[in-house]
Amino acid sequence: MATFEIREPMLMDAEWITQACQDIEIQRWTLVPRPYKRVHALGFIDNTINEAHRWIIEQQETNEAVGVVGIHTIDLDTGDADVGYWIAPWGRRRGAAVHALYLVEQFALTIPSINSLSAHIAETNAASRATASRAGFISMGNAQKPCRDGENLVPALTYVKHLTR
Numbered sequence: 044m045a046t047f048e049i050r051e052p053m054l055m056d057a058e059w060i061t062q063a064c065q066d067i068e069i070q071r072w073t074l075v076p077r078p079y080k081r082v083h084a085l086g087f088i089d090n091t092i093n094e095a096h097r098w099i100i101e102q103q104e105t106n107e108a109v110g111v112v113g114i115h116t117i118d119l120d121t122g123d124a125d126v127g128y129w130i131a132p133w134g135r136r137r138g139a140a141v142h143a144l145y146l147v148e149q150f151a152l153t154i155p156s157i158n159s160l161s162a163h164i165a166e167t168n169a170a171s172r173a174t175a176s177r178a179g180f181i182s183m184g185n186a187q188k189p190c191r192d193g194e195n196l197v198p199a200l201t202y203v204k205h206l207t208r
Contacts, residue, residue: 047142049098049112049150052088056099059108060084063131071193072168073129087111095124096150100134100143109134112143114151114160122158123203124151128174140171144178144204152206162202165190175202 052060063069064079076083086092097113110130117124126147128140144160151157163186164171176182180202190199 045137045139046103047100047109047139047146048103049100049143049146052097052099054085054088056088056108057081057084059131060087060111063110063129066132068132069129072165072171072191073127074191075129096147098143098147100128100130100139102134102137102139107134109137109139110143112140112147114147117154117157119156122156124157124160126160126162128162128171140174141178144174144180148178148204148206152208158206160204160206163188163190163199164202165192166198166200167192172200172202178204180204 061079061081061084064075069075070077087097090097095114095117097111099108100110100112101108110128112128113126115125115127126144128143130140148160151160162175162180164175183201183203186199186201188199189196
């Protein structure tokens with residue numbers, strides 16, 4: 044079974060991120076720009092999109108980059124960190140996102156102001172919902188805001204993992 048690690052984005056990641064973000068599934072479920080261009084990947088790498096934290100998911104044995112995971116925002120009032128992830132077509136169905144979410148949890152445990160991780164996932168995104176569940180997130184029901192499913196906005200579910208220190 045493959046093992047994965049997360050690392051900071053580097054300039055060399057721009058090409059594969061640009062390629063991956065052409066994928067119809069990534070465009071369907073995420074907020075990546077359409078059309079996705081290299082300049083968008085560079086903005087992600089330089090963090091001009093202002094993510095709280097963002098990482099590349101890499102297969103440890105091969106150093107192959109297979110996806111992205113990040114903490115979008117941290118609510119300082121509640122201690123909730125909003126997470127997101129996507130996996131490139133060539134990295135799917137190997138446990139990369141589940142392992143990456145575990146690593147993000149380990150990172151979050153080092154930040155005393157973070158009490159929980161949450162993911163807001165389109166009700167129609169069965170794969171991402173299953174990933175969150177496998178990573179130990181619990182469905183808390185309907186989210187306040189809808190999520191993208193292609194060009195449509197659909198009801199979303201909130202998945203939460205409370206941190207235990």
